Amino acid sequence: SDASLEERLISFGSVEVVPSEMISYDGDVETGVIIRMRAMGSVRNIKVHNITTGESMRIDTTKLQTILGSNIRAGDYITINTNKGSNSIVLTRSGTSINILNCLDKDTPWISLVKGDNEFLVEADNVDNLMISIQNKIVYEGV
Numbered sequence: 001s002d003a004s005l006e007e008r009l010i011s012f013g014s015v016e017v018v019p020s021e022m023i024s025y026d027g028d029v030e031t032g033v034i035i036r037m038r039a040m041g042s043v044r045n046i047k048v049h050n051i052t053t054g055e056s057m058r059i060d061t062t063k064l065q066t067i068l069g070s071n072i073r074a075g076d077y078i079t080i081n082t083n084k085g086s087n088s089i090v091l092t093r094s095g096t097s098i099n100i101l102n103c104l105d106k107d108t109p110w111i112s113l114v115k116g117d118n119e120f121l122v123e124a125d126n127v128d129n130l131m132i133s134i135q136n137k138i139v140y141e142g143v
Contacts, residue, residue: 020119020121021119022119022120023117023118023134024116024117024118025114025115025116025117025136027113027115027137027139027140028115028139028140029139029141030112030114030115030139031083031112031113031136031139032082032083032084032087032110032111032112032113033080033082033111033135034079034080034081034082034134034136035078035079035082035111036132036133036135037077037080037122037131038076038077038130038132039072039077039078039129040074040129040130041074042072042073042129043061043071043072043124043125043126043127043129043130044071044072045058045059045124045125046058046059046061046122046124047123048121048122049120049121049123050113050118050119050120051119051120051121052114052117052119053111053118055109055111056108056109056111057080057082057104057108057109057110057111058105058108059078059089059100059103059104060103060104060105063102063103064100067100067102067103068093068098074129075093076091076093077091077092077093078091078092078100082110082111082112083137088101089101089103113136120134
């Protein structure tokens with residue numbers, strides 16, 4: 001903090017809220033992703049979209065509240081794995097991991113990456129309370 005009105009302030013960092021982000025995938029074969037979310041406060045109605053493929057996943061926080069007795073809150077981590085054979089959704093709270101796969105909307109596809117640019121969008125009530133990272137493996141078609 002610098003209350004000076006005469007000197008320029010120095011910024012050591014900033015948090016940028018970006019509604020969508022482009023992920024460039026150079027692999028040959030469609031692949032899954034691992035989405036990690038950290039809640040910095042209360043969050044509800046999480047939706048993850050791959051706008052490029054038209055795939056969307058929604059976590060039903062009403063079901064989640066029934067299971068946990070509360071909504072997503074500060075300190076919670078959610079990990080969504082959409083890799084084939086490893087599909088899962090896990091919420092970690094106070095060091096305890098809870099399978100919340102049944103909170104995924106019925107008939108929801110598992111989001112994947114296709115060759116080229118993939119535009120991802122995350123929506124939620126209080127989306128500013130989420131820190132999100134997306135990881136993927138690069139998969140090439142073999143002989």
